[in-house]
Amino acid sequence: MGRDHLSNDEFFAQLNNLFEHTRTKGHGSVYLTQKRLTFESSSTPPTPTKLADDPLWDTHPEQPLPILIRVSNNKSDKRPGTDRKDVEKVKLSTIVKPDELDVFYARYAEACKAGMSGLKKRDKKKAKKVRKKKKGGEAKV
Structure with a gap:
């Protein structure tokens, strides 16, 4: 796991580039993806005190834990015959400290909204007509 994580500013710059490229x-x-970073690899893992009556005892650490945020475009290989062989796989990650979470998530939400601006709405009417035709065709038989 020797990969270095990006700073939050670098992460957002590259995330915006990735959204722009796919658009x-x-x-x-x-x-x-995001997950709780339970401990730094250089230190020993924290040992939360287990409580007998709490089944989720490991979800209450003594100190707030950082969050690991990952982004990928999921391009796994450059197989011959595919039209996406000119796109290489992009993997980005950053670690967010607990005291920076509110500011980070505000920027993260804005970046995601901006990245989704080019999405098209599904045409539900067309799908409804297709389903209606299928139901109508079966009833006449």
């Missing part, structure tokens, strides 16, 4: 290409996906 201009007209296709592609951006996968966003």
